[in-house]
Amino acid sequence: MTVADDAGLLQILTMSKTIASVGVSSNPEKPSSSVFEYLLAQGFQMIPINPAAAEVMGLKTYRDLRSVPGAIDVVQVFRRPEDVPPVVEEAIAVGAKVVWMQEDVVNEAAARAAEAAGLKVVMDRCMRKTHIRLLGASRAT
Helix, strand or coil, X not given: CECCCHHHHHHHHHHCCEEEEECCCCCCCCHHHHHHHHHHHCCCEEEXXXXXXXXXXXXXXXXXXXXXXXXXXXXXXXXXXXXXXXXXXXXXXXXXXXXXXXXXXXXXXXXXXXXXXCCEEECCCCHHHHHHHHXXXXXXX
């Protein structure tokens, strides 16, 4: 199901612990890096997915979702819309609960595939901005 209401978004943010961030950059100037850093500071277990980087903010990166040991609650997507379908396929395969496509990332077909597999979907929303709006920053960033 696509989640767009505050109650649903709040439930995702409060029930989720582990976030795999697909396409996060090791460049601190990129928006994906600041979102990753903020969520890490809020206490989420952040897992960087970037085959081109060895680490992001001191954390080992993984080349894809299938390489991640352990459960993933949310797959956060920092990729172009046309690159989302394979990410969704992996999210389904690893048993993720939510696919969260960041601002300007919309892929209706990928969203339908995720929903058909029982995943919740958020599209075109910044996880950091949503967290701040609904929960406020609980730790220094």
